[in-house]
Amino acid sequence: EIVLTQSPGTLSLSPGERATLSCRASQSISNRYLAWYQQRPGQAPRLLIYGTSNRATGIPDRFSGSGSGTDFTLTISRLEPEDFAVYFCQEFGASVWTFGQGTKVELK
């Protein structure tokens, strides 16, 4: 089982600022098998990024993903009010699909 560790646990920022979220895997992952999700309070997760760097349908271009091997990053270039939420990374490469524990982006 691949363990995904997200950091920081909480990110306190203001609208308009840049958010950089990290996801580190316990072993190397193919870029194809790394995705990011956003979860707002009381809602189901929403797919943001697939294949490390591809935006899902309808996702604004302020969201971008990058990385390779064991280190992956989700960047939100300029935070909008609706971006304050929890973000999870997920991997599909192993027989057990796992999620990171999440990073909460909160209003400073």
Place this chain on the structure above:
Amino acid sequence: QLQLQESGSGLVKPSETLSLTCTVSRGAIDSSNSYWGWLRQPPERGLEWIGNIYYSGLTNYNSGDTYYNPSLKSRITISVDTSKNHFSLKLNSVTAADSAMFYCARFNIPMAGFDYWGQGILVTVSS
């Protein structure tokens, strides 16, 4: 666009079987491009993948295959009913630790991501 809706009992007694159904609308469940999955999220916790089922509707070798989280494999069954366009989860011998929000979701195989989700159903295990 595709819609998924969970249904089932929100309260299950310890040692009994949790049964949930996910109805798929505005799309067919016999899709070669999809896995149909179950995930759960205990309150204020992270997400856990439970398992997937693949049903292409074709007589290829892996239609109907299931993929389960090994930590739950001995207790779960995921199945498809194409006549009702739904898939189901059964989790037996439940304990309080199984209390969670349960989600069904479609895994888009070419894209590699869960791109459609149900709204979730809260299941509590309590006597």
